[in-house]
Amino acid sequence: MGNGLMSNRDRRECPAALRAAIRYEVKGNAAMKVLVINCGSSSLKFQLIDSGSEQCLAKGLCERIGIEGSMITYAPEGGDKEKTVTPMPDHTEAIRLVLEALTNPATGVVKSLEEIGAVGHRVVHGGEKFAESVVIDDGVLAAVEECNDLAPLHNPANLIGINACKKLMPNTPMVGVFDTAFHQTMPEEAYMYGLPYEYYQKYKIRRYGFHGTSHSYVSAKAAEVLGKKYEDLKIIVCHLGNGASVSAVKNGKCVDTSMGLTPLEGLIMGTRSGDIDPAIIEFLAHKEDRSIDEIMSVLNKKSGVLGLSGNLSSDFRDLEDGYNRGDANAVRALNTYCYRVAKYVGSYVAAMNGVDVICFTAGIGENAPLVRNFVCGYLGYLGVELDQEANHKRGEDIVITTPDSRTTVMVIPTNEELAIARETVRLVG
Ligand code: ADP
Secondary structure (H helix, E strand, C coil): CCCCCCCHHHHHHCCHHHHHHHHHHHHHHCCCEEEEEEECCCCEEEEEEECCCCEEEEEEEEECCCCCCCEEEEEECCCCCEEEECCCCCHHHHHHHHHHHHHCCCCCCCCCHHHEEEEEEEECCCCCCCCCCEECCHHHHHHHHHCHHHCCCCHHHHHHHHHHHHHHCCCCCEEEEECCHHHHHCCHHHHCCCCCHHHHHHHCCCCCCCCHHHHHHHHHHHHHHHCCCHHHCEEEEEEECCCEEEEEEECCEEEEECCCCCCCCCCCCCCCCCCCCCHHHHHHHHHHCCCHHHHHHHHHHCCHHHHHCCCCCCCHHHHHHHHHHCCHHHHHHHHHHHHHHHHHHHHHHHHHCCCCEEEEEHHHHHHCHHHHHHHHHCCHHHCCCECHHHHCCCCCCEECECCCCCCEEEECCCCHHHHHHHHHHHHHC
16 A cells, blocks of 8 residues: 555455545545635636646636626636626625536536635735745634735735635635745845834834745746756846736745835836835825825826826837837837836845846736847846847746856746645645
8 A cells, every 4th residue: 555545455454544544644645626716806816726737727707896797707728718797796706606607517617616625815915924825714814804904905805705715615725825925034124114113113114025926936936947956046036017026036035025015116017106206205296286195096006107108008018019119108118117127136136146047927027028138138247148039939938048148037937826726735735
């Protein structure tokens, strides 16, 4: 029975208690189907992942939860995407519909909910309380709730999703995977702001960073693809999606990242300003006769490349088209965006006293060769030599520098859902 499996003879001769123990042991090592939930205030993304093959079995999205015109999009692997407009007054109903879709006799991918071994929940803010993923229990829920102040738009929605799942699947283990957890290894000099220390003591105002699941997955994957030890490398990850952040990962640990107390800090993003002089807020409030809340809304929703391009677009496909037409708005937005990324890369080279690998990931990082080209154009001092043919490939883990390049630059497609599923299995499998 060396392989952990029982022969028929073993089964006949094995006492019941031992059989149960062996079954448990086998189950513990077996693959399971993990439901990954990413819950927003009015939306919910889901994926069912087989942890053995690491394949996505089905995925989808519930939109306009609690708003008129709500709909669920469901796509089984290899099957057709179906969209159903149906009332979703709350998240419990949304999750009920997700579970119904997954078990639908015609298009579902599991026969019953019993087949779902665990649920992994993305939780945006774990504050200083969570440096790792955790199995969710009442204590964890209370601790997440205490972080609500730090992410008032996201954490309450994440909690609603967890509670709705608990209601419908009370016996299925659940794991919380935090966007902030990977960054908890930052040293004090990287996470403190130059503010009166009492604000850190009273309110925990500090840099937390986000996209941690992606930064962790991509940096580890880069080491794996290169066949090098994660613990031996200095890696910079540029996660360039609608929201965007850079991280410095030294010897397998995050030592700095560009987002801060909130996701507003750092890079210029789709619609977020990233770093600005904080005095601009007061200046604009006076000039435009607007409240702080209104200015914050401008910084979050009307700035970034959308604002910089004079409202041309927040989508890089449009900006690239505009750039190729010579549109001055697109040129300004792209140049300013890429310059900021390059500045962050430079500051993290300084923070780590060097860099071995620079990774691009997320919607823009994976799909916009022009952006990678511009950013790498600033990195001559690192001996970066782009391989233009490789830089135009898509959808794979790939090195985009020449063999002679002193620093390696890679594109690593991120997979936050898979990373959440892996964490879930690690804790409850
Ligand atoms: P988020 O998860 O933060 O919503 P994503 O990682 O999905 O963001 O990235 C969305 C961004 O990716 C959009 O700005 C979009 O313009 C960009 N993007 C997607 N596909 C392409 C493409 N083919 N070329 C250039 N940009 C792309």
